[in-house]
Amino acid sequence: MTVRVQTEDFDAGAEIGALSSAEPGAIPGAVVSFTGLVRDRHGGKIVHAMTLEHYPGMTEKELMRIRDEAMARWPITKATIIHRVGRLLAADQIVFVGCASPHRDAAFEAARFMMDFLKTDAPFWKAEETEDGTQWVDARDSDNAAAARWSKD
Amino acid sequence: MTVRVQTEDFDAGAEIGALSSAEPGAIPGAVVSFTGLVRDRHGGKIVHAMTLEHYPGMTEKELMRIRDEAMARWPITKATIIHRVGRLLAADQIVFVGCASPHRDAAFEAARFMMDFLKTDAPFWKAEETEDGTQWVDARDSDNAAAARWSKD
Amino acid sequence: MRIMYFAWMREHIGASLEQIDKPDHVTTVADLISHLRGVSAGHALALSNMEVVRVAVNQNYTSLDAPLNDQDEVAFFPPVTGG
Amino acid sequence: MRIMYFAWMREHIGASLEQIDKPDHVTTVADLISHLRGVSAGHALALSNMEVVRVAVNQNYTSLDAPLNDQDEVAFFPPVTGG
Numbered sequence A, B: 001m002t003v004r005v006q007t008e009d010f011d012a013g014a015e016i017g018a019l020s021s022a023e024p025g026a027i028p029g030a031v032v033s034f035t036g037l038v039r040d041r042h043g044g045k046i047v048h049a050m051t052l053e054h055y056p057g058m059t060e061k062e063l064m065r066i067r068d069e070a071m072a073r074w075p076i077t078k079a080t081i082i083h084r085v086g087r088l089l090a091a092d093q094i095v096f097v098g099c100a101s102p103h104r105d106a107a108f109e110a111a112r113f114m115m116d117f118l119k120t121d122a123p124f125w126k127a128e129e130t131e132d133g134t135q136w137v138d139a140r141d142s143d144n145a146a147a148a149r150w151s152k153d
Numbered sequence C, D: 001m002r003i004m005y006f007a008w009m010r011e012h013i014g015a016s017l018e019q020i021d022k023p024d025h026v027t028t029v030a031d032l033i034s035h036l037r038g039v040s041a042g043h044a045l046a047l048s049n050m051e052v053v054r055v056a057v058n059q060n061y062t063s064l065d066a067p068l069n070d071q072d073e074v075a076f077f078p079p080v081t082g083g
Helices: A012-020 A058-073 A104-121 A141-148 B012-020 B058-073 B104-121 B141-148 C007-013 C029-037 C041-046 D007-013 D029-037 D041-046
Strands: A002-006 A030-037 A045-054 A078-084 A086-089 A093-101 A124-130 A133-136 B002-006 B030-037 B045-054 B078-084 B086-089 B093-101 B124-130 B133-136 C002-005 C017-019 C054-057 C060-062 C073-077 D002-005 D017-019 D054-057 D060-062 D073-077
Touching (some): A012 A030, A012 A093, A045 A078, A078 A104, A104 B030, B030 B104, B045 B078, B078 B104, B104 B141, C007 C041, C029 C041, D002 D007, D007 D041, D007 D073, D029 D041
Parallel strands (some): A002 A078
Antiparallel strands (some): A045 A086, A078 A093, B045 B124, B124 B133, C054 C060, C054 C073, D002 D017
């Protein structure tokens, strides 16, 4: 049950190991993880690095809300969200979302749900460094559409 | 681009690292992984261990077919399927499926697709050791339903 | 009140945090925005198009008609782009 | 032909591999099953309910009416349970 905002890198394998561990009788059959990387090309330009800014306090609160909502909607035994902040280089890891469940469908859906809402709700902003200088990344309509598909109407 | 059937354990973090690597200009933004574990309880019984039997030759062929089909359907840059065989203890890792893509939706869908078809098409059979002795595990209707949802019609 | 700005809004305004006394006529987020637009050209620019501005009061997303009081922390920021 | 059996089918039959000469009257998978049912009680038991048996010829899934020739590798096994 981990939500972390940090400048340091993370070890996806260690996080999957932590999600896999359980009391006797409760070993989850399925662990799904998403690892996001800094792309080195965006909109036709070479990206050297990016800086991630966030809203300390609100970020952790939103990430916990997203994780709690996932745990309320699916039978998941553990969930982890890690997001890095500060300056990152191309190919660096940015984000890890993972969860464990007795059921693979639940693990896949909950992980995807957490990523979709992290993209629209968690207060992080990316500034990309390209050959043309540093620019704030625009939000994408496709991310709002991805989050909207989970609404229960 | 890896398909492996092996008795040894695997390192999910190292596999995610391998999926993340790319030529300059092609760093994928998204890596999704599924790690399957030996559950220690099934149908109300405590499971101590299980033995995985497979059909050497056909197994690798089916896994490559599943991976190739995923790569034809989604824009994924790399995909890995690893399945262990032989005797495994409760909580051991059994299976790893992972893929990398520029798009998180594609990475999530392709990984889930590969797991669904691995469950119905790859010739592996589990015999579980419980307090009542060793028993072959029955196939589940829910797995056929999961694979059927990808049919294009 | 504490007013916070992030990303390009912070750059336009030149500060990430302002501490102000809530004017009496400011009772909602919309009132606060009208007030802030008069503070400087940077404020006016940052708050010119509310379509691309999100508002949080006390670290919860909220709408323009939300009520405010003097102890509130109000944050303005562009649509988020993490992950 | 090479005939292979896996999981509980292998246990019923007591062997994972049989090498046989294809009898002339065996031209399809269905013919082969009829033939094998006469080989032993174990074969008859393993092949009694084809609803729970999958067939592969030369390592590809196939149906009961698929044609066979003497060089084929034919595998019988229960629905798979890996992953």
